[in-house]
Amino acid sequence: MKLYFTPGSCGLAAQISLREVGASFDLVKVDFGTKHTVEGDYMQVNPKGFIPSLKLGGGEIITENAVILQWIADAHPGAKLLPPAGTMERYRALEWLNYVATDLHKGMAVMFSGFIDGASKVRFAEGNLAARFEYVDAHLALNDYVLGDTFSAVDGYLYNVLRWPVRVNVDISDYTAIQAFMRRMEERPSVIAALESEGAAAKYQP
Ligand SMILES: N[C@@H](CCC(=O)N[C@@H](CS)C(=O)NCC(=O)O)C(=O)O
Numbered sequence: 001m002k003l004y005f006t007p008g009s010c011g012l013a014a015q016i017s018l019r020e021v022g023a024s025f026d027l028v029k030v031d032f033g034t035k036h037t038v039e040g041d042y043m044q045v046n047p048k049g050f051i052p053s054l055k056l057g058g059g060e061i062i063t064e065n066a067v068i069l070q071w072i073a074d075a076h077p078g079a080k081l082l083p084p085a086g087t088m089e090r091y092r093a094l095e096w097l098n099y100v101a102t103d104l105h106k107g108m109a110v111m112f113s114g115f116i117d118g119a120s121k122v123r124f125a126e127g128n129l130a131a132r133f134e135y136v137d138a139h140l141a142l143n144d145y146v147l148g149d150t151f152s153a154v155d156g157y158l159y160n161v162l163r164w165p166v167r168v169n170v171d172i173s174d175y176t177a178i179q180a181f182m183r184r185m186e187e188r189p190s191v192i193a194a195l196e197s198e199g200a201a202a203k204y205q206p
Helices: 012-020 065-075 088-112 118-142 153-162 177-185 188-196
Strands: 002-005 026-029 053-055 062-064
Touching: 002 012, 002 188, 012 065, 012 188, 053 188, 062 065, 065 088, 065 153, 088 118, 088 153, 118 177, 153 177, 153 188
Parallel strands: 002 026
Antiparallel strands: 002 053, 053 062
């Protein structure tokens, strides 16, 4: 199995889950600018040009973070990374996965965009993102992990995305439940190893 990723971006979530289930995988680094890897043209792997992609042993390629995370969970049911398919708990987990993928991940992507000027980004952060962080913070004030008491695939994705605000000058240091969540996540061997493999700072700095 191969995980195509770029350090510091949204491939961290899949890597955390792969490590949580004890999967054996290789990391293939994608150059954002050239869309190339050591193997050649990344567009042949994922014509959308996005990371992450997960290439399975049989050659099938899965794209889209929220789908990759579901595949990892479903292929390793013993790890209980997501509730079983068909249950109401699974739909609750999917609500969160979708929220992280759309409102948070793609919301944060606005802040990295080269097409949007600085003043617009500030307005967007204050007028849109702040409410998303407040919602997550209020939820985490009542729950150690997104789905309750135990870690799930959603947590790795949320952790991944919440490492980004500081990089775009969005201050989330006052969200105390989010800060506690980040520290909790950084105690997990999967997170420590994934950060190390990306050459990322081991600790999230608010
Ligand atoms: N819909 C995709 C989006 C993934 C995505 O936005 N990936 C970003 C990194 S976090 C990317 O590959 N950006 C490359 C680029 O914009 O050139 C998913 O949910 O997996």
